[in-house]
Amino acid sequence: MKIMNPSLDISWTHCGDGDDARYGKSVKRKVDRVESDGRKVLLDTNDSAFDFIPTAEPSPGTIEDK
Known part of the structure; x- marks a missing residue:
């Protein structure tokens, strides 16, 4: 895995x-x-890690309020 500058992103999602x-x-x-x-x-x-919901149920074409 390549390391990015923390100013771009301080964590990851999965x-x-x-x-x-x-x-x-x-x-x-x-x-x-x-x-x-x-x-x-x-x-x-x-x-x-904060911006995304990992391992979510897919719902193509929709944006859900969470």
Whole structure:
């Protein structure tokens, strides 16, 4: 694994924990806020462990409020 400068991202996310239940899962980014026009702004704190939901159920084409 290549090391990145912590100013870009201080951690990482994953999909699965090394067992067969990890297949068919996804990684989803969390929503930071919803604008008055309904547009969803995704969370970006430069900390992937915080910004994403690991090993989530996939839902193509949707952004879920979490």
